[in-house]
Amino acid sequence: MKLYHSPASPFVRKVMVLLNEAKATDRVTLVPAMGTPLDPGSMPVDRNPLGKIPALERPDGPTLYDSRVITRYLDDLLHAGLYPAAPHLWDTLVIEATGDGIAEAAVLMRYEMHVRPEATRSPDWAGAQWQKIARALAALEERWMSHLSGPVDMGQVAVGAALGYLDFRHSERNWRNNRPALANWFATYADRPAMQATAPT
Numbered sequence: 001m002k003l004y005h006s007p008a009s010p011f012v013r014k015v016m017v018l019l020n021e022a023k024a025t026d027r028v029t030l031v032p033a034m035g036t037p038l039d040p041g042s043m044p045v046d047r048n049p050l051g052k053i054p055a056l057e058r059p060d061g062p063t064l065y066d067s068r069v070i071t072r073y074l075d076d077l078l079h080a081g082l083y084p085a086a087p088h089l090w091d092t093l094v095i096e097a098t099g100d101g102i103a104e105a106a107v108l109m110r111y112e113m114h115v116r117p118e119a120t121r122s123p124d125w126a127g128a129q130w131q132k133i134a135r136a137l138a139a140l141e142e143r144w145m146s147h148l149s150g151p152v153d154m155g156q157v158a159v160g161a162a163l164g165y166l167d168f169r170h171s172e173r174n175w176r177n178n179r180p181a182l183a184n185w186f187a188t189y190a191d192r193p194a195m196q197a198t199a200p201t
Helices: 010-021 067-078 086-115 123-143 154-169 180-189
Strands: 002-005 029-034 055-058 062-066
Touching: 002 010, 002 123, 010 067, 010 086, 010 154, 055 067, 055 180, 062 067, 062 180, 067 154, 086 123, 154 180
Parallel strands: 002 029
Antiparallel strands: 002 055, 055 062
16 A cells, blocks of 8 residues: 655644554555645645545555545554444544644644745634634543543544644644643653654654
């Protein structure tokens, strides 16, 4: 299998964390891919018409894209056990969606302030993306800490990748402020070997 990959992407990182947790990094070949909405660059537009990564080229079917599709596929293929059975599955999926939403808003902020031409940038629009992130972080702090502190699953992986991306691209925002439980959880979770091996560069 081939994984179209950039080490800076929080969505790619989710896939890489799963592969590391499953001790299956040797099952994929990493193919570097970089680009933006303004210039697809080396993004696999012939594999994923949306021009996004990750995209997983597999021998037995069409290329998979969207990190949640890829992680469900790999979890099933590798018997990784990061998606529990119902009813716990629904909490895992909601937390994964929350982590993905944080990452998506953070990536959009990055594009707005660093990719768009300076004359067309909107700090207000970027600020609105941060408000989405702030609400999601508050929900994790107030509602989901018991789940995050339980057995490792894809909800934790998604949140960990998102928080790592906030540190990587938006450290000046100090997401930890007024979120002590989430900050303490991430301090421990970020030490997992799978997280250490996939830190963004």
